[in-house]
Amino acid sequence: MSVTARGSLAEALSLRGIRLTRQRRLLLEVLDNAPGHLNARELLQAARRTDPTIDRATVYRTLHLLKTGGLVDELDLLHLEGEEHYYERRRTGDHVHLGCPQCGTISEFETDLVLELSQEVARREGFTATGIRIEVRGICKACSEAQVG
Amino acid sequence: MSVTARGSLAEALSLRGIRLTRQRRLLLEVLDNAPGHLNARELLQAARRTDPTIDRATVYRTLHLLKTGGLVDELDLLHLEGEEHYYERRRTGDHVHLGCPQCGTISEFETDLVLELSQEVARREGFTATGIRIEVRGICKACSEAQVG
DNA sequence: GTCGTGAATGCAACTGAGTCGCAACTGATG
DNA sequence: CATCAGTTGCGACTCAGTTGCATTCACGAC
Known part of the structure; x- marks a missing residue:
């Protein structure tokens, strides 16, 4: 603690x-x-x-x-x-922040794509990533289900 | 114009x-x-x-x-x-911002990984992305070349 | 074209996040 | 425990962004 x-x-x-x-x-x-x-x-x-x-x-x-x-x-x-x-x-695992403007919830999401992205940036641009920030805005599952019915 | x-x-x-x-x-x-x-x-x-x-x-x-x-x-x-x-x-094509704190340059980078990411978020989380922001901090090619020689 | 009206603007006062200079204090080291 | 550079609390400050209000303006109706 x-x-x-x-x-x-x-x-x-x-x-x-x-x-x-x-x-x-x-x-x-x-x-x-x-x-x-x-x-x-x-x-x-x-x-x-x-x-x-x-x-x-x-x-x-x-x-x-x-x-x-x-x-x-x-x-x-x-x-x-x-x-x-x-x-x-x-933290060790890079993650993505998902924000839903409708309910105001911020959730997190882990994916290998973050690592892939930094590798692609290095390969194609010669850019050595030291930090990466990904924020996605959109409609979360709960809100889209509530909308449909 | x-x-x-x-x-x-x-x-x-x-x-x-x-x-x-x-x-x-x-x-x-x-x-x-x-x-x-x-x-x-x-x-x-x-x-x-x-x-x-x-x-x-x-x-x-x-x-x-x-x-x-x-x-x-x-x-x-x-x-x-x-x-x-x-x-x-x-713009239509999603892109990534690459920022180098050493020289202060912000450059842009287009990759299909942005689209893949929004698809993966939808598939695994049921989250419908409406906007995505990716900012990468790191050492740009020019700066790392200058450092080595 | 001009008229009427709700929307948009300019202005000035305000809010609040973040910074800075400085005197007092304190954590690490011997 | 004495030292001192690094750190803190404080209060004043800066400046990005907001708000209320009187005036002005875009644009559809005529």
């Missing part, structure tokens, strides 16, 4: 010579345990439930750190939920 | 019962003739070269209209060039 128990994020930080402060540990924990995608405001709110003194600027600075370190991915989820950015822990 | 000559955007608007005002015609023309991707501020600046009285609010309202009408796609280009959104005319 704690980040230090799971290890990787905190370890990755200290490996990069980044100081592990109380605030960073807390933010990592919140990100790790979040059920869905969080934006900066939600991350701040959640963190303040544990440490009410943590500041907005710290959240932004930490997110920036995690982004450039490749530990967290920044998404906007097709602006289905708002204009802000959302953040998620970077 | 003019939007009305090319037709589709302006036509598509009037088909939807959307009034074709002087300002909208101008914005469509600018978008159509733009060499790369424009953000709202750049679009405003470019439009003001022709009509100095056009307002920021009109630009945002028009972009919103074009987005929801599916005539324009909104991108953030992995925030390589800034935190704002960028806009491009929606």
Whole structure:
């Protein structure tokens, strides 16, 4: 349950010579345990439930750190939920975000096509992908079934 | 060269019962003739070269209209060039944006994998894609060649 | 052509995400 | 435990994007 128990994020930080402060540990924990995608405001709110003194600027600075370190991915989820950015822990399996504007649901989908795409980009363009973001907008199964009957 | 000559955007608007005002015609023309991707501020600046009285609010309202009408796609280009959104005319061929943080170049890449992806999403999830956005971050050919020698 | 009307515009004030400078504090290291 | 560069909290700031409202305009009816 704690980040230090799971290890990787905190370890990755200290490996990069980044100081592990109380605030960073807390933010990592919140990100790790979040059920869905969080934006900066939600991350701040959640963190303040544990440490009410943590500041907005710290959240932004930490997110920036995690982004450039490749530990967290920044998404906007097709602006289905708002204009802000959302953040998620970077995982090993690349995945696609599916957003349905009708019900507002964001789901995830894993497919080898993501890997194939980065390979094709490398083969045909000589472009070495370090990160890939795929967001699909459309009508989810539940909504299309509800529409038909 | 003019939007009305090319037709589709302006036509598509009037088909939807959307009034074709002087300002909208101008914005469509600018978008159509733009060499790369424009953000709202750049679009405003470019439009003001022709009509100095056009307002920021009109630009945002028009972009919103074009987005929801599916005539324009909104991108953030992995925030390589800034935190704002960028806009491009929606075309028939789906394409992928390749962004290189080292040189700041955004290039485009067409591949059947985009179509395959939307088909796989439909087959495996029952999700009917209406729009798809793929942004790849990585090292472009020029930069990796420059690095090696 | 001109008229009437609802839609669109310009303007100015506002909201809220994200940034920055700085003084106070603190985690890692010896 | 002393040191100090890196980090935090704070408050002020920037700027993208929105909104309410009075004025203007596109466009169909006549």
